[in-house]
Amino acid sequence: MITRPMNPLPKRILRMIALAALFSLSLFAQTDPSAPTIMRRGPAPGEKPAVALSPAVIVAKGQFGAATTQTLTLSNRTAEEFAFEMMAQDVVVRDGKRVFVNAGELPNSIAQSAEFSLKSGVAKPFTSVTVDVRLTVPKQTDIRAVVAIFHGTHVISKSRNSVGMIASLGTLITFSLTDNIALTPAAVKVVANRDEANITVTQPIANSGKEPVLPQGVAAILNSHGNLVAKSTFEPQRLLPGERLNFTTEYGGHLARGTYKVLCSFEYEGKELTSAGTFNIR
Amino acid sequence: MRGRFVLAIACVILCAGAARRRPALRLPASPVADGVMSFSIVAVPDGARLTDLGGSSAGIDLGTVSRVSGARSNVEVQPKATGFEVKTRFGIIIRDPAARGRTGSLLAAITVPTRYTIKLDGVQLGPAARLVASALRPGTVTTHRLEIQVPADAREDEAALLNAIQLTVVPE
Numbered sequence: 001m002i003t004r005p006m007n008p009l010p011k012r013i014l015r016m017i018a019l020a021a022l023f024s025l026s027l028f029a030q031t032d033p034s035a036p037t038i039m040r041r042g043p044a045p046g047e048k049p050a051v052a053l054s055p056a057v058i059v060a061k062g063q064f065g066a067a068t069t070q071t072l073t074l075s076n077r078t079a080e081e082f083a084f085e086m087m088a089q090d091v092v093v094r095d096g097k098r099v100f101v102n103a104g105e106l107p108n109s110i111a112q113s114a115e116f117s118l119k120s121g122v123a124k125p126f127t128s129v130t131v132d133v134r135l136t137v138p139k140q141t142d143i144r145a146v147v148a149i150f151h152g153t154h155v156i157s158k159s160r161n162s163v164g165m166i167a168s169l170g171t172l173i174t175f176s177l178t179d180n181i182a183l184t185p186a187a188v189k190v191v192a193n194r195d196e197a198n199i200t201v202t203q204p205i206a207n208s209g210k211e212p213v214l215p216q217g218v219a220a221i222l223n224s225h226g227n228l229v230a231k232s233t234f235e236p237q238r239l240l241p242g243e244r245l246n247f248t249t250e251y252g253g254h255l256a257r258g259t260y261k262v263l264c265s266f267e268y269e270g271k272e273l274t275s276a277g278t279f280n281i282r
Numbered sequence: 283m284r285g286r287f288v289l290a291i292a293c294v295i296l297c298a299g300a301a302r303r304r305p306a307l308r309l310p311a312s313p314v315a316d317g318v319m320s321f322s323i324v325a326v327p328d329g330a331r332l333t334d335l336g337g338s339s340a341g342i343d344l345g346t347v348s349r350v351s352g353a354r355s356n357v358e359v360q361p362k363a364t365g366f367e368v369k370t371r372f373g374i375i376i377r378d379p380a381a382r383g384r385t386g387s388l389l390a391a392i393t394v395p396t397r398y399t400i401k402l403d404g405v406q407l408g409p410a411a412r413l414v415a416s417a418l419r420p421g422t423v424t425t426h427r428l429e430i431q432v433p434a435d436a437r438e439d440e441a442a443l444l445n446a447i448q449l450t451v452v453p454e
Contacts, residue, residue, distance in 0.1 A: 056317030056378055056453040100411055147452050162333055162341035165323055168450040235383035238454055
């Protein structure tokens with residue numbers, strides 16, 4: 001039998017394989033739910049001690065029945081331990097206001113599907129704890145937002161004369177699942193005060209669709225000749241389905257006496273919304 | 283031969299690792315995640331003294347209060363037909379340095395069953411968290427009104443309101 005001698009693999013390829021194997025092993029370590037990642041971190045110079053949560057907001061797009069796993073990191077930048085329990089709540093809009101509902105209380109709850117890699121824990125002083133949350137969107141639901149909360153549970157006060165207040169933080173997770181995206185504007189309101197050189201433009205907008213949107217807009221002020229004389233940006237605000245908010249911007253410059261037109265233009269999910277109004281400076 | 287063995291082992295480990303991490307069905311687009319939100323409970327000029335209990339947690343020092351006796355400064359006591367009411371104020375400041383214009387909601391709940399009626403910004407608190415304030419802007423101290431209605435037959439030992447209020451900040 002004739003055998004051919006094997007060509008030895010170059011050392012560079014062997015090194016790459018070894019690195020890949022080590023990386024893969026590190027993935028195993030991170031997916032172990034009983035082993036949260038803990039990182040030591042001291043407070044930055046001048047930083048006020050606080051508990052911080054990252055990310056603040058997660059915007060997910062997909063389809064009914066799909067699942068997502070997200071990693072949340074709680075940083076305890078205080079000298080005290082922060083004991084917590086993980087909980088999820090559905091966020092819906094009732095009578096124009098956001099309401100936070102315990103998991104499972106609403107039909108087709110997304111929060112009920114929440115699986116946390118760590119159900120409770122303690123963040124030691126100046127450390128961070130990471131928790132993975134897996135959420136599955138039911139095959140049919142009107143819910144589009146969930147909040148995953150690090151719910152503080154530590155005992156903080158034993159005084160009879162004081163009321164203890166425990167801090168908790170949540171990450172807002174929104175889901176876009178259909179193409180039913182629609183905003184409905186109401187009439188633009190302008191409050192112009194020439195003496196104070198201040199013009200406030202308010203554009204009420206309602207989310208009349210089924211999906212959360214984050215409109216970004218600008219107000220343009222045109223004089224009677226149609227020339228642009230001022231421009232001001234609206235602060236972006238997230239609108240959940242059924243929610244109605246006032247988008248307000250202020251222009252601090254002086255405008256001469258006269259009649260003006262204000263054009264409000266918003267962009268959201270590749271769409272545009274425009275509305276107009278007029279006002280006088282006397 | 284040895285090189286091929288190492289290659290085979292590495293492939294097995296990589297495949298197993300990938301299989302464990304990926305759910306069967308995922309949201310097709312990568313979710314966008316951003317921001318770091320934190321908040322602190324702070325004293326305000328017209329509010330009660332706060333006991334710093336470690337960063338985000340705090341105690342409101344109401345002093346010794348009763349239907350007839352006074353309390354600490356900026357703690358108001360009003361006799362009522364059914365007992366008395368204690369009122370004061372405190373502040374909240376949220377931070378989210380990465381996000382422009384992002385605001386926060388403040389939710390509150392009572393963590394310990396009590397016969398006292400506790401209101402925050404006029405919202406009566408219960409065991410389920412309720413929205414008490416919205417559109418809190420990062421970097422700005424917002425003042426919140428705390429009212430505690432104490433029943434006339436309340437015993438002194440009921441006054442220990444351990445961890446009475448849970449404050450939760452959620453980005454909007």
